[in-house]
Amino acid sequence: xxxSTWDFHTxxxxxxxxxxxxxxxxxxxxxxxxxxxxxxxxxxxPHVCAGTVLFTTxxxxxxxxxxxxxxxxxxxxxxxxxxxxxxxxxxxxxxNSTRGAVIPDESVTLSLPAVATDIxxxxxxxxxxxxxxxxxxxxxxxxxxxxxxxxxxFQTLQSIEDNVxxxxxxxxxxxxxxxxxxxxxxxxxxFPPNTSISLDAVLHxxxxxxxxxxxxxxxxxCRLDLIMxxxxxxGYSVAIHPVISDLLRESNPDMRMLHRNFxxxxxxxxxxxxDWHLVPDDGYYFQHIPYSWRAAGMAEFKTQLKNFEWxxxxxxxxxxxxxxxxxxxxxxxxxxxxxRETVQLAKDHLYQSKWExxxxxxxxxxxxxxxxxKGICEKIASKSSPLPIDEFTCSEELWLRPLYHSGLNVxxxxxxxxxxxxxxTKAVTCALxxxxxxxxxxxxxxxxxxxxxETGKLISTLPHxxxxxxxxxxxxxxASGSREKRTITVWHDIENAESGESVQVxxxxxxxxxxxxxxxxxxxxxxxxxTGCIRDEENEAIRDAVLVYNKRDEEGDFTDTDKIVFMGHxxxxxxxxxxxxxxxxxxxxxxxxxxHHIVCAGDCEGNVIFLRLEKYSNPIxxxxxxxxxx
Numbered sequence: 268x269x270x271s272t273w274d275f276h277t278x279x280x281x282x283x284x285x286x287x288x289x290x291x292x293x294x295x296x297x298x299x300x301x302x303x304x305x306x307x308x309x310x311x312x313p314h315v316c317a318g319t320v321l322f323t324t325x326x327x328x329x330x331x332x333x334x335x336x337x338x339x340x341x342x343x344x345x346x347x348x349x350x351x352x353x354x355x356x357x358x359x360x361x362x363n364s365t366r367g368a369v370i371p372d373e374s375v376t377l378s379l380p381a382v383a384t385d386i387x388x389x390x391x392x393x394x395x396x397x398x399x400x401x402x403x404x405x406x407x408x409x410x411x412x413x414x415x416x417x418x419x420x421f422q423t424l425q426s427i428e429d430n431v432x433x434x435x436x437x438x439x440x441x442x443x444x445x446x447x448x449x450x451x452x453x454x455x456x457x458f459p460p461n462t463s464i465s466l467d468a469v470l471h472x473x474x475x476x477x478x479x480x481x482x483x484x485x486x487x488x489c490r491l492d493l494i495m496x497x498x499x500x501x502g503y504s505v506a507i508h509p510v511i512s513d514l515l516r517e518s519n520p521d522m523r524m525l526h527r528n529f530x531x532x533x534x535x536x537x538x539x540x541x542d543w544h545l546v547p548d549d550g551y552y553f554q555h556i557p558y559s560w561r562a563a564g565m566a567e568f569k570t571q572l573k574n575f576e577w578x579x580x581x582x583x584x585x586x587x588x589x590x591x592x593x594x595x596x597x598x599x600x601x602x603x604x605x606x607r608e609t610v611q612l613a614k615d616h617l618y619q620s621k622w623e624x625x626x627x628x629x630x631x632x633x634x635x636x637x638x639x640x641k642g643i644c645e646k647i648a649s650k651s652s653p654l655p656i657d658e659f660t661c662s663e664e665l666w667l668r669p670l671y672h673s674g675l676n677v678x679x680x681x682x683x684x685x686x687x688x689x690x691x692t693k694a695v696t697c698a699l700x701x702x703x704x705x706x707x708x709x710x711x712x713x714x715x716x717x718x719x720x721e722t723g724k725l726i727s728t729l730p731h732x733x734x735x736x737x738x739x740x741x742x743x744x745x746a747s748g749s750r751e752k753r754t755i756t757v758w759h760d761i762e763n764a765e766s767g768e769s770v771q772v773x774x775x776x777x778x779x780x781x782x783x784x785x786x787x788x789x790x791x792x793x794x795x796x797x798t799g800c801i802r803d804e805e806n807e808a809i810r811d812a813v814l815v816y817n818k819r820d821e822e823g824d825f826t827d828t829d830k831i832v833f834m835g836h837x838x839x840x841x842x843x844x845x846x847x848x849x850x851x852x853x854x855x856x857x858x859x860x861x862x863h864h865i866v867c868a869g870d871c872e873g874n875v876i877f878l879r880l881e882k883y884s885n886p887i888x889x890x891x892x893x894x895x896x897x
Contacts, residue, residue, distance in 0.1 A: 437514045440491055448484050451476065452493065455507060456515035456522065457529045459558045463497060463504040465550030471536075472529060501550065526563035530556060543571055544580035553584025557593045569600045573639045575646040578606075579624055587618045605637050608678040616847040620830075625651070625666045625883060626846050630673035635681040651881045653863040663882040665844035667833060667866065671723025674874030676849050689725040691716065695869020699737035699745070700858040706867050707745055707761070708854075708875050709734035715747050716875070717761045720860055723877060727762045814857040814866060831855050831868060833880060846878055 275281040441449055451473050458464050458472075466485075473481050485505070488494045495506045507515075516522055533552055534541045546552055560568035571577040572594060581590050591614070594607045610617070613627040629647050632640040651668065669675070672686040691710035698708045704720040715729040733749035740746050745758045753772050760766035816831045829848040848870055855868040866878040 437511070440493065441518070443491075444487075448487060451481075451484050452488060453515055453518055454525070455494070455505075456512065456519045457525050457559060458507060458512070459555060460507065460509040460512035462555060463499065463506060465504050466502065467549035468551035469505055471532070471549060474532070504550070523563050526559040527565065530559040530563060530565065530567075542576070543567060544574070544576040548584045553581050554589055557596070561596065569597050569603065572597055572603055572606060573642065575625075575628070575643045578628075578643075582617065582621045582624055587614065587621065602639055605632070605635065605640050605678050605680055606643070608680075609640075612676050612678070612849075620845055620847065622664065622666070623845060623847055626669060626878075627675075630669040630675045631677050632681065633669070633673070634677060634684055637680065640681070647883075651883050654880050654882045655862050656859055656864065663884070665833070665835075665880060665882055667831070667844050667846040667878040668881045669846075670877040670879055672874065672876060674848065674850070674870055674872075674876045686723060686725070689716075690875060691869070691873030693873050694853050694871045695873060695875060696735040696854065697737050697747075698854050698856045698867045698869055698875075699739070700856065700860070700865075700867065701739075701745060701761070702743070704860060705761070706875075706877075707737055707747075708867070708869055709737065709747060710869070710873055712873065715758075718875065718877075720865065720877065727764060729756075729758060729761070729764050729767060731756050731767070814855055816852050816855045816868075828852065831866060831878070833857075833864065833866065835864075844880060848876070850874070 275284065441452070444452065454472055455469070458468075469485070470476075470478065470481055473484075476484075485494070485496065489496050493507075493511055495508075497504050497506050519525055533546045533556065534543070536547055537545045543556075557568055557571075559565075560571075578590065581593070591610060594603060594610060597603055598607075609628060609631050612631060613623075616623055616627055625647050629644055632644050635641065651666070654663070654665065672684045672690070674684075674690075677683065691708065691712050691714065693711035696709050696711055698706060700706055701717070705726065706718045706720060707715055708718065709715050709731065713730060713732040713734065715731050715734055717726040717729070718724070719726055729747075731747045731749065731754075733752040733754075734747045735750055736748040738746050738748070740757060745761050746755055747758070748755045754769055755772060756767045756769045758767050813834045814831065815834065817828045827847075828851040831846050831848075831852060833844045833846075835843075846866075848868070850870040850872055852868050853871055855866060857864065857866050859865070864880040866876075866880075868876045868878065870876070
């Protein structure tokens with residue numbers, strides 16, 4: 268068994284498991300000193316009588332009271348290894364009654380190939396014979412003070428040139444199957460070793476075999492220990508031992524064609540347009556179909572990793588680790604280096620929030636001139652469109668698209684953003700949307716910068732030491748304030764650095780009493796859109812959007828200080844879109860510009876980022892998007 272531990276919820280489950288496995292197993296009771304032990308075993312496990320029991324002793328036993336019908340028993344003064352060596356000779360005289368043999372001399376010489384081959388010839392279950400043969404090698408390694416390694420035991424048996432017991436046992440098992448079942452078993456060679464294979468994938472491989480016949484074949488192969496049926500949280504799956512998987516591949520003359528036919532058969536499942544990312548998920552396809560592409564020498568193994576639609580479907584259908592593994596397996600293709608590096612830069616974000624894939628790739632590749640990078644960005648842009656304020660819908664995949672300057676780390680081969688030189692040099696402390704599609708930001712570098720929302724370019728830089736807040740005056744002018752300097756500056760012309768009129772306000776009040784140690788303030792910051800509050804007195808949703816982000820406190824730390832979460836509603840359930848930054852987000856504000864939601868954020872290094880809420884118009888086929896995850 269490939270599973271070292273078994274979890275049972277009830278005693279009945281454990282009994283059923285023991286009955287199922289012991290009824291067809293070879294049970295060895297080594298070192299029996301009293302026949303009562305065998306009687307107790309027979310009483311406790313009556314269903315084992317249908318199987319095989321081998322017991323060994325140091326001294327001969329009076330077996331007149333021992334009756335285990337239909338079983339093999341062997342009494343020996345020697346070791347278990349010697350007992351197994353006598354199995355072939357003892358079995359030739361076994362009938363329905365219990366019989367035993369005594370080794371007169373403990374110095375028994377062993378011929379490992381001969382013994383293993385004899386065992387394979389005698390036992391009805393040929394794969395149990397393989398287990399016995401491997402136990403010989405494993406036991407011998409222990410006697411020689413070597414570490415017990417079962418896989419090495421299999422390899423040792425395979426290295427025997429004359430009458431190889433592993434191949435002989437496996438071939439005997441194949442010969443015992445009908446031609447139809449033998450073909451179905453050999454087809455399983457298409458699956459990778461050490462892999463949990465969904466039953467849907469097995470049934471798809473065996474088409475057009477009827478489901479009932481496929482089920483009986485699975486039951487037969489499990490009984491022969493060629494495959495194992497494993498219970499998973501989402502159902503049952505099939506597991507194949509690596510040794511059996513190797514033998515299956517050796518028994519197939521054309522593995523490349525087998526892999527190619529298996530991969531191409533999935534395209535037939537597409538209802539309309541036939542494309543790899545449109546195949547319905549069966550629990551195996553998105554996780555492992557690149558294994559068949561690679562084994563068949565198909566170009567899709569590399570070309571699909573340059574296709575955003577496949578990367579997106581792969582990430583949703585499997586996980587981030589599987590996507591990275593595919594990229595690493597295609598390391599010979601240098602054109603994928605920029606995608607490989609980009610995914611690594613975004614690994615902390617994508618591992619937790621796979622729905623951020625468009626914003627992470629677009630935000631890191633939009634400045635690149637690389638052909639593959641430009642193709643991915645163009646695909647994202649072509650399938651996305653700004654989401655109007657009043658068109659929330661749970662059927663759309665929402666994401667926050669970085670505009671102009673993302674502030675994210677980019678691959679080494681990509682140039683920095685052309686707006687990088689205009690950014691603040693220290694942490695952004697405040698931000699405010701202004702009329703005429705403009706935004707003002709303040710920073711610890713003692714400057715106020717005014718930006719154009721239509722182009723993302725810097726309009727002007729205004730000096731104000733210690734600026735940390737903005738307001739709009741009654742007559743519509745921008746006023747910046749400094750809590751530390753106790754000053755307010757009113758800007759009569761935001762494009763003219765000389766137009767500021769400063770006013771000194773009341774002096775700083777004396778320090779208040781210290782804050783209690785157990786109270787942490789200002790960690791979760793919330794911004795409301797212009798179109799509503801939260802809920803009215805009757806608990807009816809009247810807000811359109813809320814923006815939430817975490818803030819690092821002066822006396823402690825808070826998780827996810829790099830994440831911004833947009834939340835809206837469609838009168839049925841919340842809709843969410845999140846965006847993760849590479850650095851701590853210090854400030855984030857939300858507003859509506861030209862009928863769309865726009866977020867302005869600033870980080871601890873002075874980057875000013877504009878994000879627009881957009882919808883991706885090509886949902887994952889056969890997979891449900893987790894709209895309210897985390």
